[in-house]
Amino acid sequence: MKKIIVFSLLAMSFLLFVGCEVTTESDDSATLIVDSAPMGAAIFLDGSSTGVVTPATLEIDSGTHQLRLELAGYEDYNETFTVEDDGVYTVLALMDLAINSTLNVTTSPAGASIYIDGAYTGYTSPAVIQGITLGYHYIRIYYPGYNEVTYYVLIQENVPFNIIEVLNYPVPPYPVFDITYP
CATH class of the missing domain: 2.60.40.10 (Immunoglobulins)
Known part of the structure; x- marks a missing residue:
């Protein structure tokens, strides 16, 4: 009788152990x-x-x-x-301001280098530069032997900004004469 009770207890323990699912909570x-x-x-x-x-x-x-x-x-x-x-x-x-405006630059003489915010754009006049960010920008136009021109401009959404500039020769310095009196 002891063998049957021990066997029954072992069998029930085994069934309880096998029948239990061990789950770990997976928080994904x-x-x-x-x-x-x-x-x-x-x-x-x-x-x-x-x-x-x-x-x-x-x-x-x-x-x-x-x-x-x-x-x-x-x-x-x-x-x-x-x-x-x-x-x-x-x-x-x-977040960057949307790029959706244009800068048009025409100069006389043609071929002036165009800078935006201090960086060379790779463009020379006449040029249509698309993809300018909205907001204020410094525009510099430079042609060797001529006075450079700078602008502080507001680029607005879907409003092209036009610059038409006749570049001037620099004013030569006045000659300095050394006048001595006897």
């Missing part, structure tokens, strides 16, 4: 913190709108994702990132 979520300058950009994750704007904190699945931020008047911000389980990924997007 992560946190995404998104901010932008300027604020208020719409957040898209993996091609779908999240319905929120920056700044925001979102609970997302771990793994690789594609983030896109959209704000009127600014270029879209895109980033691909990977975040681990229970991880936190932070994005601070510095």
